Amino acid sequence: MTKNMNYDAIAIGAGLAGSSAAIQLAQRGYRVLLLEQSHYPMHRLCGEFLSIEVTDAFEKLGLLEQVRKIGAHPIHRAYLTTASGASFRGKLPSAALGLSRYQLDLMLFQRAQAVKVDCLDSTKVLDVVGDFSSGFTVSTSKGDFKSRLVLGAFGKRSPLDRTLNRKFIRQRSPWVAYKGHYTGVDLGDVIELHSFPNGYCGLSQIETGEINVCWIAHERVTKEDLDPELAIPHSLAQNPVLADRFRNMQRTSPSLQGLSQISFALKGNFHGDICMIGDTAGMITPLCGDGMAMALRSSEMAVPLVSQFLDGEISAIAFKQKYAISWQREFQTRLQLGRIMHNCLIQPPLADFGIKLCETFPALGNWVIGATRGKISADKGLKPLVYKDAH
Numbered sequence: 572m573t574k575n576m577n578y579d580a581i582a583i584g585a586g587l588a589g590s591s592a593a594i595q596l597a598q599r600g601y602r603v604l605l606l607e608q609s610h611y612p613m614h615r616l617c618g619e620f621l622s623i624e625v626t627d628a629f630e631k632l633g634l635l636e637q638v639r640k641i642g643a644h645p646i647h648r649a650y651l652t653t654a655s656g657a658s659f660r661g662k663l664p665s666a667a668l669g670l671s672r673y674q675l676d677l678m679l680f681q682r683a684q685a686v687k688v689d690c691l692d693s694t695k696v697l698d699v700v701g702d703f704s705s706g707f708t709v710s711t712s713k714g715d716f717k718s719r720l721v722l723g724a725f726g727k728r729s730p731l732d733r734t735l736n737r738k739f740i741r742q743r744s745p746w747v748a749y750k751g752h753y754t755g756v757d758l759g760d761v762i763e764l765h766s767f768p769n770g771y772c773g774l775s776q777i778e779t780g781e782i783n784v785c786w787i788a789h790e791r792v793t794k795e796d797l798d799p800e801l802a803i804p805h806s807l808a809q810n811p812v813l814a815d816r817f818r819n820m821q822r823t824s825p826s827l828q829g830l831s832q833i834s835f836a837l838k839g840n841f842h843g844d845i846c847m848i849g850d851t852a853g854m855i856t857p858l859c860g861d862g863m864a865m866a867l868r869s870s871e872m873a874v875p876l877v878s879q880f881l882d883g884e885i886s887a888i889a890f891k892q893k894y895a896i897s898w899q900r901e902f903q904t905r906l907q908l909g910r911i912m913h914n915c916l917i918q919p920p921l922a923d924f925g926i927k928l929c930e931t932f933p934a935l936g937n938w939v940i941g942a943t944r945g946k947i948s949a950d951k952g953l954k955p956l957v958y959k960d961a962h
């Protein structure tokens with residue numbers, strides 16, 4: 572790889588959106604550079620609950636066999652509870668998977684390398700200047716790189732958002748999240764979502780048999796004293812089922828991963844001429860468990876347009892308009908519904924009302940779960956992703 576090489580496209584951030592976009596572009600024959608600030612392999616803060624609509628994406632990326640080999644954990648049912656003891660047991664509209672980000676992101680990064688994307692991890696992007704007419708210069712901790720097009724896939728929040736002076740970064744967000752792996756309980760094929768005042772916590776099993784525990788809360792929760800017995804803030808322990816889970820679990824991760832200022836604002840599909848994909852364009856609230864599928868889907872939506880633009884088949888204006896329209900059509904309703912559900916779940920009276928309503932009308936509960944995720948092709952399901960004898 573030479574720094575003077577002029578790439579067709581540079582993807583900033585090797586999470587799900589960036590790696591998958593880079594793979595698809597390389598599969599179409601373009602010269603692509605993928606830049607990631609962290610070093611692979613690594614753990615990443617996430618609920619690690621993978622909606623089955625990703626089957627299509629994995630197939631196109633050539634990853635089905637590998638996901639099977641890893642032995643992702645099948646999940647079919649959901650269990651929701653509130654601090655006052657209301658609960659709802661529902662069925663997922665289609666089966667889902669528990670798969671660690673440690674494995675998933677590494678698998679994508681290695682696939683990008685295999686299809687001849689130039690991949691650089693431990694490389695932080697410091698700035699991007701340029702546009703479609705003059706080309707882009709991407710400045711990194713390892714020097715400058717040039718390209719005809721740039722894909723912004725740098726996730727929920729990055730110092731690069733500030734450098735680019737994106738609007739959403741000026742608004743403070745109070746949401747903090749923590750994640751860790753635990754052993755000690757067997758959840759089987761159930762994903763659990765337990766609400767508590769000002770937040771909620773998801774638990775589900777991953778390919779290693781460990782339980783991924785991930786909670787999001789208003790920052791005021793983390794300023795509380797810890798429950799001395801459970802080593803978690805008092806708010807979490809107010810949910811009796813969650814308190815019981817923590818009492819019986821032992822953490823296997825050396826430490827918890829944390830993240831602050833998580834924003835659910837719409838951030839924009841383009842910044843100048845930089846095309847934004849995944850969380851960099853906008854993020855769904857975590858309780859929907861659909862952010863990863865959306866990140867993969869947004870790259871699938873962007874890549875054909877990128878290709879048409881690079882080949883001179885559509886203008887810059889048409890590229891921007893078509894991407895914005897398809898993004899809104901596909902994600903806008905899901906994002907809004909996710910925000911409403913998030914706001915209900917963090918307020919105990921509303922959480923109680925909602926969960927009791929689902930208890931009384933299970934079809935409603937199942938509809939809400941289904942409405943926050945994308946469609947899968949009729950012939951796709953869990954089967955292509957799980958070996959018969961896995962778990």
Ligand SMILES: Cc1cc2nc3c(=O)[nH]c(=O)nc-3n(C[C@H](O)[C@H](O)[C@H](O)COP(=O)(O)OP(=O)(O)OC[C@H]3O[C@@H](n4cnc5c(N)ncnc54)[C@H](O)[C@@H]3O)c2cc1C
Nearest residue numbers: 584586587588608618619620696725726729849850862863
């Ligand atoms: C608490 C919580 C729980 C969640 N649980 C789930 C769940 O269970 N299921 C689900 O589907 N979704 C979940 N999500 C959402 C999901 O994690 C995201 O939607 C998904 O990771 C988005 O992928 P991405 O590629 O856009 O971003 P990311 O996966 O965040 O990747 C962005 C990458 O860009 C890199 N980067 C950032 N800045 C730079 C820079 N300057 N230079 C180079 N690289 C840079 C980062 O290091 C990172 O690797 C959850 C989110 C949160 C906050």
